[in-house]
Amino acid sequence: MLDQFLSQLTVVDIFNTGVFLAFTICYVYQFFYIFTVLTKKPPKQEAKRNHRYAVMISARNEIAVIGDLIHSIRMQNYPQELIDIFVIADNCTDDTARVAREAGATDVFERFNKELIGKGYALDFGYKRIQELYADNGYEAYFVFDADNVLDVNYFREMNKVFDGGAIASTSYRNSKNYGSNWISAGYAVWFLREAKYLSQARLTLNTSCAISGTGFYIAADVLARHGGWKWHLLTEDIEFSAQTITEGGRISYCPTAMLYDEQPVTFKDSWNQRFRWAKGFYQVFAHYAWGLLKGIFTNKKGARFACYDMLMTIAPAMLLTIITIGFNGTIAVLALLGYISAGSMVVSALSCMFFCLFNYCLFMFILGALTTFTEWDNIHSTPGKKIAYLFTFPFFMLTYIPIALIALVKKAKWKPISHTISVDVEQMSKASQK
The missing domain is CATH 3.90.550.10 (Spore Coat Polysaccharide Biosynthesis Protein SpsA; Chain A)
Incomplete structure (x- = not known):
């Protein structure tokens, strides 16, 4: 049965499985980070003297x-x-x-x-x-x-x-x-x-x-x-x-x-x-x-x-794993459409992987954004409506990192100033954080 399953695997399946396993092995520890924060309080410290x-x-x-x-x-x-x-x-x-x-x-x-x-x-x-x-x-x-x-x-x-x-x-x-x-x-x-x-x-x-x-x-x-x-x-x-x-x-x-x-x-x-x-x-x-x-x-x-x-x-350029995966599967799909390869199962696997790669990325970012928003709700100074609405735009914001990471591989970067114009009442901000 195992032999039959392995014989049905395509190059695309093997590649995508390998990338998934590599990503999981490298970053699974961050799920333990989340568990740690939700179950343990950070250590408290007190100062013996004031420093300059x-x-x-x-x-x-x-x-x-x-x-x-x-x-x-x-x-x-x-x-x-x-x-x-x-x-x-x-x-x-x-x-x-x-x-x-x-x-x-x-x-x-x-x-x-x-x-x-x-x-x-x-x-x-x-x-x-x-x-x-x-x-x-x-x-x-x-x-x-x-x-x-x-x-x-x-x-x-x-x-x-x-x-x-x-x-x-x-x-x-x-x-x-x-x-x-x-x-x-x-x-x-x-x-x-x-x-x-x-x-x-x-x-x-x-x-x-x-x-x-x-x-x-x-x-x-x-x-x-x-x-x-x-x-x-x-x-x-x-x-x-x-x-x-x-x-x-x-x-x-x-x-x-x-x-x-x-x-x-x-x-x-x-x-x-x-x-x-x-x-x-x-x-x-x-x-x-x-x-x-x-x-x-x-x-x-x-x-x-x-x-x-x-x-x-x-x-580590983890985003490159996403880019490489999408690029590899996209190449397979294009070659098939142009008639250079005829493996229908590979095309289906490639298109499926591209879709699920992007879908899972957005889903993961939505979960991270939601978890952060709800646990830090009182520290976010905005209306409840905006806090909820921006849960759904956060995955798209993170998705825009994909083209940025790709272009950054080949294009030089120069420091460009960003204007800052938002003046706030310090006392009001401090009072809000204490509520």
Whole structure:
């Protein structure tokens, strides 16, 4: 009976089964992450003392939002004498520097460099200026925020607990201030909430390493000093730092009680450009760090081996498996229609696989989006109607990653600015998060 079954398998069946098994084996552990979050609470920490921090904000033409971020930092339930704010006005053509100074920044460093473009270069410039002018202040860690962020009033108090516990770096709970703008901003918001809840929190609970993600994180001062500044300049400098740290056996923590609000793109053009840069950046990080992470799975100290595997799966071009599967099956179907092959069963298998591949992808994303939306319902600042409606657009938002990932393989990416215009009332946002 088994022999008869195997004899009926086509090349298409074998290929598709192999891809399915490979994908399942590589990523089944993330289902355990979900189970962990739903059944276990993350560890709680308390701080024995308050530490001194420097904040670095890279800003390019952010006049509309930079004041809100600085205001939210100045409103923190944390001693203000222990927080200094440094804004790097990077190639600005507006009054970002002036607005930042008036809002209460400790200092503003204006940078004009059209050759070295990117957030990583701006952060390195800012870090070196701080070392030149404020080295005696004894900063113990450096926080990094994007100019469009605002912080919950307890953000620094909660992150201080993690730093006091010995974590060399930590990310935080990334919420969004404009979930309800449209289906695009909602797609981003749900993805980042899912990342915080079902990746970072699970990793924290299981005592493995997290990863920093764009904004809302700190890095210990001695880590930056050891590297001679901010030395991560790939398109996704945050993931590059995470990959290098984990390769070296370091552990990045997470603070689920430190909430940050991030502004998401609202046009498909801006979203495409940003996610294209991310996709290209992930390919870059994979090319630079995949071998080191693979070795780390076997050679790092025991507590750090799984983190290498987890990070490798994070940067691995998993979307390519979907693209390859669709491409392979599509090629079989086209060749059959053109008369180059005549195996009818192969054509049926190919067309079926293409349909079910896309259907299952959308179904999986819908389930992830629904799970995230319902467990984080109170943290999403929007109407119930929009929360439900955007459950059904989230799979389509994620589906658009397929052409982005494909084009990123062959096209160069350049950093393109995204305008931020949504100003929010910091006090109102903080009160909403406490309801």
